[in-house]
Amino acid sequence: MLDGNNILKQNKMKRNIIILLVLFTGLLSLQSCKEEFMKPIYGKTGAPASIKNAIVENVPGGAVISYTLPDDVNLLYVKAVYERKGKMVESKSSFYKRDVVVEGLGDTNPREVKLYAVSRSEEASEPVSVTINPLAPPIYDVLESLDIKESFGGMNIKFENKTSTGERPYNIIIGIVAWDETLSEWKDVDAHYTALPEGGFSVRGLEAVERKFGFFVKDTWDNITDTLAMNLTPVYEEQLGAPTYMRQKFPVPQIRPLPVDGSPVAEPGNLSSWPFTALFDNTIGNNGFHSNEKNPLPAWFAMDFGQKVRLSRYKLWQRMHDDNSTYFYSHGNPHEWEIWATNTPSDVNSWVMIDHRIMQKPSGLPIGQVTNDDVEIARAGHEYELPLETEAYRYIAWKHIDNWASINGALGFLHMSELRFWGQKVK
Structure with a gap:
């Protein structure tokens, strides 16, 4: 008669044997799956027939070769084999198409191209040879x-x-x-x-x-x-120092309709944590200048360079949110604006418009959608050049027409992370 300890030992041995059998069965199953996976999807079905009626259209840097496909359900693609820069290369075209492109050739020398029809099991037909005469590369x-x-x-x-x-x-x-x-x-x-x-x-x-x-x-x-x-001979220019913000009221030309409140000058103001001086602190990101919100548009931001300058170009960086692209081409980033200039700001008739821009999103996608190209261009900054014949002025005004979140709107606000000017100082 078995005692309790022997019974426990026998049960333990049985459990171990069962576990080993399960593991062994699992390994056999995995090996079976692996062998099945390694088998080719398509067995050998024989090479397809060759393509027919090859027609060559010579193009810059290569050729487009059209043809008639063989009637074969196992056909997968057509490949063209040719020499490029001393090496044999291939171009492929699926069975859905009726032509293959030969490209990347750097001369106009004639060369032979061999065309193969290839099956799903990678069996190639007998080649069909054509001669191409590529045009000069683009x-x-x-x-x-x-x-x-x-x-x-x-x-x-x-x-x-x-x-x-x-x-x-x-x-x-x-x-x-x-x-x-x-x-x-x-x-x-x-x-x-x-x-x-x-x-x-x-x-x-x-x-x-x-x-x-x-x-x-x-x-x-x-x-x-x-x-x-x-x-x-490049034209001399230098990066100009930061202009100061003109806080006093001044008369401005009204080429566009007056703001909704009828005042000649919109009072933009700015958020205390986003001062105008931060626009020129060489820091790009979720910082910079931010006007008060719900300003009547257009809103004017006047600046004083302290002396006459001949502006050559300027570059602006959009505000980004927490080091990502959330605000790019959106929110209060500028969409349309003008730059006006004068040497006598008190004379409304002395102001002249020296630039007008509408920021373009490279992708053209709706607001809220951006591509990698959109983001990279915004991160690099948007640069705008003025004509060489632009005259010298001491005072300029940024006329904010609308932002990306309020295109053609009557009310709005403006924020930018950084703004830089280049040009020549004039004594």
């Missing part, structure tokens, strides 16, 4: 389109990149170099990355001396144009 059209002009602190460059589309963007780099007389070589100055079909950018921070500059265009596949050289 980088040369971009180089030819460059419109380069001397500007304050550097130059302005406009470009066209017509090959680039939303469906098939053409990424390029527009490089700027300067000739080093001592070393007899080009030195990097700046580079602009873009896939836009057209646009412009500025190069800043250059000395106001004549130098030989070079411009080239490069694409994703390292195709590069020759260097376009020209002598340029």
